[in-house]
Amino acid sequence: MFITFEGPEGSGKSTQIPVLADFLRQRGYSVLTTREPGGTEIGEQIRGVIHDLKNTAMHPRTETLLYQAARAQIVEQVIRPHLAAGGIVLCDRYADSTIAYQGYGHQQNLDEVRRLVGYATEGLNPDVTLLLDLEVETGLGRKTDGEWNRLDAYAVEFHQRVRGGYHQLALEEPQRWVTIDASQTPEAVAEIICKNVIARL
Ligand code: TMP
Numbered sequence: 029m030f031i032t033f034e035g036p037e038g039s040g041k042s043t044q045i046p047v048l049a050d051f052l053r054q055r056g057y058s059v060l061t062t063r064e065p066g067g068t069e070i071g072e073q074i075r076g077v078i079h080d081l082k083n084t085a086m087h088p089r090t091e092t093l094l095y096q097a098a099r100a101q102i103v104e105q106v107i108r109p110h111l112a113a114g115g116i117v118l119c120d121r122y123a124d125s126t127i128a129y130q131g132y133g134h135q136q137n138l139d140e141v142r143r144l145v146g147y148a149t150e151g152l153n154p155d156v157t158l159l160l161d162l163e164v165e166t167g168l169g170r171k172t173d174g175e176w177n178r179l180d181a182y183a184v185e186f187h188q189r190v191r192g193g194y195h196q197l198a199l200e201e202p203q204r205w206v207t208i209d210a211s212q213t214p215e216a217v218a219e220i221i222c223k224n225v226i227a228r229l
Contacts, residue, residue: 030111030152031225032122035160036191037180038167039210040217041120044160047218048225049118055226060110063120064098068105071098079177086178088134092141095126096148103149123149124157124197129179132193133186156228158221159198160210164188167210 031048033041042063049059065075077083078094099122110117123145131141164187171180198205206224208217 029116029156029229030107030119030154031116032119032124032154032157033160034121034124034128034157034194035210036162036164036167036187036194038170039160039162040170040214041160043214044158044218044221045118045120047214048221051218051222052116052225057229058110058113058115059118060106060115061118061120062102062106064102064122064125065095066098067102067119068098070101074098074101079179081176081178081181083178088130088136091134092126092130092136092144095130096144099123099126099145099148103152108152119154122154122157124154124194127197128190128193132196133182133190135189154204156225157198157205158224159194159205159207160217161191161194161207162210164191 033045035041045061049061052059064071065078066072074094074097078086078091078098102119107117107119126141126145127138130136131138164184168180168184168187195207198207206221208220210217
């Protein structure tokens with residue numbers, strides 16, 4: 029099973045992923061956790077370029093393509109092999125982040141962006157996507173200086189379009205998406221996530 033975590037900045041994905049991983053491992057599943065962009069040596073180098081606060085001149089199309097380059101690598105090197113071996117993959121962000129951020133956030137043509145994502149993933153889609161939904165201002169406020177990247181510095185309106193994009197994606201595919209109110213305590217969020225995932229397994 030391929031499970032992805034999505035959500036606006038500061039929604040608590042990186043807190044929740046290890047909790048779900050432990051929960052599933054205790055039940056005997058082979059779980060691999062990873063993140064996007066990154067998760068491979070090449071992908072982490074690309075992440076550095078995309079997120080560098082100095083790269084203010086980066087065009088949205090450049091940004092879109094760099095995310096797909098990192099994604100193609102993680103799909104082939106990490107995600108597909110673990111799924112093929114019968115394991116569960118938990119990924120912190122995946123293709124839906126490109127639709128939400130580069131598509132809705134930058135207001136690029138959604139069909140073109142989807143085609144690029146399809147090329148990068150060769151059609152590998154998540155079985156379940158957990159959307160940790162949160163007010164944009166709350167999420168950005170949760171981020172500390174050390175975590176601040178070039179995308180966090182985009183205007184609040186950009187991040188509001190991203191959140192609206194996620195809501196639209198969840199509406200279009202209700203069988204895949206689980207939307208969770210991430211303003212609750214981490215324990216309450218974890219309980220909802222674990223219940224949902226175990227029910228699907
Ligand atoms: P994060 O590790 O703090 O979630 O940072 C990843 C950032 O990259 C976040 O701002 C969302 C952004 N992103 C995209 O814009 N498009 C993508 O396809 C992915 C995977 C991430």
